[in-house]
Amino acid sequence: MNHIRLSLNGLWPVVVLLATALLSGCSSVNRVNPGEAATTNAVPRFEPQPSRLNPSSYSVLGRTYHVLGSNDGYDAQGVASWYGPNFQSKPTSSGERYNMYAMTAAHKTLRIPSYVLVTNMENGKQVVVRVNDRGPFVSNRIIDLSYAAAKKIGMIGRGTAMVDVRSITPDSPIPTSQTIVSGAPTLPAEPVASAPAISAAASLPHAVWGQDVFIQVGAFGEMGHVISVQQRLAQAGITAVSVTPFGALNRVRVGPVASLADYDRLMDQLRTIGFDNAQMVVEQ
Known part of the structure; x- marks a missing residue:
């Protein structure tokens, strides 16, 4: 590296x-x-x-x-x-x-x-x-x-x-x-006055490749933009695409991503076709 x-x-x-x-x-x-x-x-x-x-x-x-x-x-x-x-x-x-x-x-x-x-x-x-x-x-x-x-x-x-x-x-x-x-609300806490203590989680996250990991290409208010993005992705051979409503926006995501190698390959490919702001999203 x-x-x-x-x-x-x-x-x-x-x-x-x-x-x-x-x-x-x-x-x-x-x-x-x-x-x-x-x-x-x-x-x-x-x-x-x-x-x-x-x-x-x-x-x-x-x-x-x-x-x-x-x-x-x-x-x-x-x-x-x-x-x-x-x-x-x-x-x-x-x-x-x-x-x-x-x-x-x-x-x-x-x-x-x-x-x-x-x-x-x-x-x-x-x-x-x-x-x-x-x-x-x-x-x-x-x-x-x-x-x-x-x-x-x-x-x-x-x-x-x-x-x-x-x-x-x-x-x-x-x-x-x-x-x-x-994504639950953060509970109030005392201001940090010393090295912040982090609670041991009773139920720890366990993100898994091929199940929980997606790449968000973008979030768009107009369906015309969503369709355009879907078409660009399809032309690049990226077909595992989902569209999820989020308030007034529609989130366009690729995945689930199978492995770190696939993540790197997809991110490089998305950057090549102009999606420089694509980013990982973990959902559990």
Whole structure:
């Protein structure tokens, strides 16, 4: 899996490192000391988000990414990866040195620094991380976790996991795994004053390829747009398409997606035919 780290010393972007790791993720475990990894969540706090770290857009490997104007309300699902020994002590996009044993992460479009709750949709494990880097610039990966964060949610061995990524602030309630999966209202909680505790879920999510994973192509108010999208998908040979009403909108989805390999193939194909905003949706 290829990763690129960006440095923002007055220029955006300057590529300072290109490293290649095993396809199963950055899993050079023989160069890792698990005992050094943090086990407690990052503690959200309000921090300045200077414009030099958050340009309106930037380009890497021929693709342009648009940094969010605000992280408020960000909640997305996708495939997480992790990065480790090959990047240890290298500069991150924020200028800080990467520490694979800290609870940090890289994201392509969230404003930095910031904090997110990451839920492993396959086992219900959760972690709060501080986003201080840009990436991953591998296609179809939503977030790059530090070794410590990946270890906490149980994704080291395979190198990837289906995750929900939700922006949080110091006064955000921390939703449980069940809340994220079911879409149930989040119960009130005390403001976060220390490393946020995450409840052990009584009934953990267990997302399964071929059953729970879909790709949402878009949501459209007019049926004419829906029909047009269906036709474009059919012309590309994508036939497992469903249309689901959602309020005044109609959600067009592909799936269920059988495997990670099929997900990558479909996402690449959708991007090729112009659906750049397609994203994973896990339904249980």
